[in-house]
Amino acid sequence: MNRHEADKKALxxxxxxxxxxxxxxxxxIPTRLLRQQEKPDAILEDANQNRKGLEVTHLFYDTEEARLLMSRSELALPKAEVLNQFIDVINERVVSKEKKYVDYSHDYPCALLIRNLSLVYGMSDVLRRKERLQLPRGHFTEVWLLSRDFTPDWLLINLYEIGS
Incomplete structure (x- = not known):
């Protein structure tokens, strides 16, 4: 396994x-990681021995966010059009993962986990623009967003359950 693959697996x-x-x-009903693999990235098993695949994707901090961060006051909310672009990235990620779904193991239902590593956008930003989320209701049984909200604590929400 090369360095890039090892870093990806660790992430x-x-x-x-x-x-x-x-x-x-x-x-x-608690769940646990049964094993990591490819397509989907993990198999989880709950206390009733029900198994579910979990595909993981990340939203990364990038140079555009760095520019936004430097030009924004800590108390200012991102402008609507800029925040809409971030929501569009989430929408594109879900669609992209759904297109790849055909290559996954179909032994179990599969959920998608989107981990937001952005330092500029947090959970409250996504919830403020929830009406823009265009989540396909097809292949993935759940679409989870794992994000901080400008604190050290992680928050988890099923995007299918927030309504639009």
Whole structure:
């Protein structure tokens, strides 16, 4: 395994660990990581031995966000058009992952986990623009957003459940 693949696996492992911890905190039937793999990235198993695939994707901090961060006051909210672009990235990521879904193992239902690593946009930003989320209701049983909201704590929400 090369360095890039090892880094990707470590990033996925971290996202899965956080997801499982938060999921178990908020649900009666606990789940655990059974194994990491490819397509989907992980297989989870709950206490009733039900299995589910979990595909993990990340939204990264990039140079455009750095520019926005430098030009924005800590108390200012991002402008609507800039925040809309971020929501569009989430929408594009879901569509992209759904297109790849045909290559995944279909032994179990599969959920999508989107981990937001942005330093500029947090969970509250996504929730403020929830009406712009265009989540396909097809291949993935759930679409989870794992994000901070400008604190060290991670938050987890199923985007299908927030309504639009």
């Amino acid at each position: 996925e492992q971290s996202a899965i660990d956080i997801f499982v911890e938060l999921y178990n905190f908020n649900h009666k």
